[in-house]
Amino acid sequence: EVQLLESGGGLVQPGGSLRLSCAASGFSFSMYAMSWVRQAPGKGLEWVSGMSNSGGSTYYAASVKGRFSTSRDNSNKIFYLQMNSLRVEDTAVYYCAKDIEGSYLATWSHWGQGALVTVSS
Amino acid sequence: DIQMTQSPSSLSASVGDRVTITCRASQRINNNLNWYQQKPGKAPILLIYDASSLQSGVSPRFSGRGSGTDFTLTITSLQPEDFATYYCQQTHSTIFTTFGQGTRLEI
Numbered sequence: 001e002v003q004l005l006e007s008g009g010g011l012v013q014p015g016g017s018l019r020l021s022c023a024a025s026g027f028s029f030s031m032y033a034m035s036w037v038r039q040a041p042g043k044g045l046e047w048v049s050g051m052s053n054s055g056g057s058t059y060y061a062a063s064v065k066g067r068f069s070t071s072r073d074n075s076n077k078i079f080y081l082q083m084n085s086l087r088v089e090d091t092a093v094y095y096c097a098k099d100i101e102g103s104y105l106a107t108w109s110h111w112g113q114g115a116l117v118t119v120s121s
Numbered sequence: 122d123i124q125m126t127q128s129p130s131s132l133s134a135s136v137g138d139r140v141t142i143t144c145r146a147s148q149r150i151n152n153n154l155n156w157y158q159q160k161p162g163k164a165p166i167l168l169i170y171d172a173s174s175l176q177s178g179v180s181p182r183f184s185g186r187g188s189g190t191d192f193t194l195t196i197t198s199l200q201p202e203d204f205a206t207y208y209c210q211q212t213h214s215t216i217f218t219t220f221g222q223g224t225r226l227e228i
Contacts, residue, residue, distance in 0.1 A: 037165075044208065044220055044221075044222050044223045045157075045159075045165065045208055045210075045220045045223075046220070047218045047219070047220070050215070050216070050218075059215075059216040059217075061217070062122075062217075095164055095165075100167070100170065100176075104215060105212060105215060106210075106212045106215040106218040107155055107167065107170050107212055108165075108167060109167050109176065111164035111165055111166075112164065113164060114164060
């Protein structure tokens with residue numbers, strides 16, 4: 001069974017940093033592209049970042065480019081989102097999501113339970 | 122960016138009804154369109170990909186149609202568990218994928 005478990009969320013002040021982790025199990029992690037998608041309270045879904053299965057290609061939404069960084073550890077099956085220079089508008093539940101195929105298709109067949117990030121002073 | 126517009130924003134229906142949700146893209150996206158279902162406090166679930174392909178394990182009461190700029194998600198014989206929010210998502214530009222604003226399906 002595919003499982004994605006996010007951790008690392010919490011309360012941080014504006015301008016601060018936070019790193020989210022997504023521990024994967026139940027599938028060949030190194031064969032699949034992965035993404036981060038967020039949802040602000042009471043709002044819709046917003047794609048944040050995506051990464052190819054090898055980690056060789058990474059993509060970012062304009063709203064986070066230059067502030068957020070995505071990486072992965074295929075040996076330990078962990079997907080990361082490093083968030084710097086956080087803003088109040090980054091407050092959201094952050095989901096990690098597994099692509100439906102190995103290539104980066106931005107089509108997500110499995111999602112984690114989400115990690116809440118609150119940016120507030 | 123490609124803008125996705127869903128209609129209606131909310132919809133009231135009853136168990137057993139057939140409902141259709143529409144999604145329109147700001148430019149042609151071929152069949153690069155997914156549909157997700159989300160219930161409160163839960164992660165989204167992929168229902169339909171490539172406009173009309175049913176994701177494994179999803180009830181055949183869900184179906185998708187469309188190509189180009191106009192797409193629909195139809196749910197037949199509504200069940201209590203179908204009341205949720207539905208999102209369309211374009212994958213024509215995978216590196217700048219975007220979602221519709223969501224359609225809330227209520228009893």
